Every structure is written in structure tokens, then in C-alpha cells.
């Protein structure tokens with residue numbers, strides 16, 4: 001197994017973006033007000049490297065904004081600031097995120113020459129109506145085209161998807177999952193919609209023109225998406241916005257913000273799997289579920305939520321969860 005990679009994040013809030021997605025306030029998401037410069041990059045990397053062992057690879061990540069939509073000379077400034085660390089071997093590679101309509105052959109060749117290995121695309125939805133209602137300013141075809149170019153040029157591709165956007169439905173979300181999975185990304189991040197203050201979405205919500213995507217909605221739908229992506233061998237590397245003091249302190253006015261959203265989603269996924277197994281098995285009311293090492297709490301659920309649900313739904317006398325060795329691709333089994 002390769003050693004854990006350390007990520008050095010540099011946020012570029014709103015830099016390079018001329019769009020106004022209804023849900024977006026990058027400054028609030030990143031908790032950062034000033035745009036990144038060569039100085040910011042150098043300082044962030046130097047500071048982070050003090051805490052990273054010399055023999056461990058580090059990855060510089062430009063998050064937020066739309067990197068490849070920044071004027072070329074500004075992209076170059078940021079990427080060049082990283083070069084001394086790449087040359088010294090302390091930073092192994094660079095990743096960045098951008099918009100699907102800001103990717104072309106010219107920019108991919110330039111990114112490659114500076115050591116960029118991974119590109120994250122904010123696809124959000126593959127439904128044209130949802131993209132339009134959310135003010136995304138790009139089409140599903142842009143996402144397909146950019147994804148192909150990125151893969152053909154040997155980059156790792158990470159696709160970002162959102163649930164609960166204006167006009168979205170469960171059916172449209174499932175269709176988006178299928179279309180994104182067909183682009184063979186190396187991973188996905190799923191961001192259920194959070195209503196941030198000072199956004200167009202907040203105003204729509206307050207005016208009663210947007211129905212909130214609650215934490216419960218996000219968890220229920222998220223477990224289904226998780227099943228499809230993992231079933232296709234595509235890792236879900238993030239579920240929900242990174243918790244921050246700003247978001248927890250009230251900037252997240254509504255929607256699917258929960259500091260442990262990913263855990264809730266995976267726990268729901270385990271609950272669904274256990275439901276399927278129990279409903280098709282013969283048992284005397286006492287069930288022992290086997291899960292992989294480290295997964296007992298996911299199966300059990302917060303405050304034994306999953307155990308209680310299973311006992312009630314199937315009228316069971318007891319449900320015990322045990323660690324066991326499972327074959328690849330299996331998450332839960334019933335132990336005899």
C-alpha cells in the first residue's frame with residue numbers, strides 16, 4: 001500500500017469565475033477572503049511542509065474557484081510558485097478544480113508541464129434544466145467533453161456532483177449518477193446543497209420558491225448514489241462540505257449541512273444492505289451481522305439507530321454486529 005498522501009490546500013475563492021451559481025459563495029465555503037497569489041502559495045506550502053515528514057509525499061491542491069478560467073498569466077504565477085517544491089521532491093504533484101467549460105487542449109498541455117496530475121470538474125448535474133435553474137452556465141455536454149479530454153491526456157479525473165439543486169429530483173439525480181459513472185472518473189465528491197447566506201438560493205428559499213434539501217433527504221438519496229458509485233468501482237472521496245466554524249456558526253442557513261454527513265450516508269448505506277439481507281434470509285429472530293474491520297459503528301448507526309430500526313422493522317429479538325473478513329465488494333453478511 002502506498003503511504004498516505006498529505007494534501008496542502010490553497011483556496012482560490014471565486015478567482016477565475018465570472019459565473020453566479022445560485023448556491024455559491026466561495027468566500028464562505030473556503031473561509032478565505034483574499035485571492036491566492038504566488039506569495040500565498042509559497043507560504044502555505046512552507047508552513048504545511050514543517051508538519052509533513054520528509055519521506056512522505058505531499059500534494060498541493062488548488063480548491064475553490066475555477067482554476068483554468070483564471071487569466072493564463074495568473075495560473076502561471078500560481079503554478080510557478082509551486083515548482084521549487086516539486087523540483088525538491090517535497091511536493092509530488094498538484095491537483096486543482098475547475099469548470100467543465102474551462103478545459104481545452106492548450107490548457108491541459110500547460111497544466112501537465114507544471115506537474116498537475118489530478119483535475120476535479122464541477123459537473124454538479126447532468127440535467128440541462130437543473131444546470132440552468134442553478135445558474136451553472138455550462139451544459140452536460142461540456143462535462144462529457146472535458147472529462148474525455150482530461151482522461152485522454154492522462155490526468156486523474158474527479159467529478160463533483162450536487163444533490164438537491166433547484167429543479168432536481170431523485171430520478172434526475174440517479175440519471176446524473178449513471179452518466180457521471182459512465183465517464184469513468186477516478187473518484188467523485190458529492191455535495192448535497194447547502195443554503196448559504198447572501199446567495200441567490202437563500203433569497204429563493206426565503207421567498208418560498210425553493211424547497212430545502214434537508215439532511216434527511218441528502219442521507220436517504222446519498223446512500224443510493226453511494227451504492228451505484230461504489231458498485232461501479234468509483235470511490236466516493238467526499239460527501240458534504242468540509243465543516244467549518246463559519247458554516248456551523250450560521251452561514252449555512254439551511255439545507256444539507258451536517259459536520260458528519262459522510263458518516264451518516266455510509267451508515268444509511270449499511271442499513272439498506274442489512275435490510276435487503278434480512279428480508280431474504282431465514283432466521284429465528286436473532287441476527288448476527290458481519291462487517292469489515294472498522295465498520296461496526298457504521299453498521300450500528302449513531303445511538304444504535306440502525307440496530308433499533310432493524311429490530312423494529314423485522315420484529316427481531318436481537319441484532320449483533322461483528323467484525324469479520326469479507327470478500328472484496330461485500331460490505332455486510334449475515335453470520336450463522
Ligand code: SF4
Nearest residue numbers: 017019020021024065
Ligand atoms: S462556477 Fe464555481 S466558483 Fe463560480 S459561481 Fe459557480 S460554484 Fe461558484
